[in-house]
Amino acid sequence: MSNEFQIVYHNLDQTEAINDAVQKRIAKLQRFCDQIITGRVVLDSPHNNHHKGKVYSVGLEVHTAIKEVRVNQEHHDNHAHEDLYVAIRDAFDAAERQLKSVDKKHRAAPHSKNPNNFEIEAA
Secondary structure, eight states, X not given: XXXXXXXXXXXXXXXXXXXXHHHHHHXXXXXXXXXXXXXXXXXXXXXXXXXXXXXXXXXXXXXXXXOEEEEEEOOTTXXXXXXXXXXXXXXXXHHHHHHHHHHHHHHHSOOOOOTTOOOOOOO
């Protein structure tokens, strides 16, 4: 699998520290799920409210061989998301929960017959 992730910044500056935090979370997801094909992380600071402070949102798409997982963390009233790193953590934790759910369902589903398991009949 190619495991390519795109990181997009909206309304905030790209820094090495933010990139490192996102890359560490991507690596954790990839260790957990080896079915990831591609992904996209969107970091946004849409609201510059002087009364509530700057609240970050993180969007995350993860494409696996089985399913596409989407997470959109837009908690405008969540003061914890005034910290970008907390917003990143919450988005990736939500994605991990969804991937675990998909993985559980996939493992529980009956697998199709393996083409290598066959019987030979004598003629």
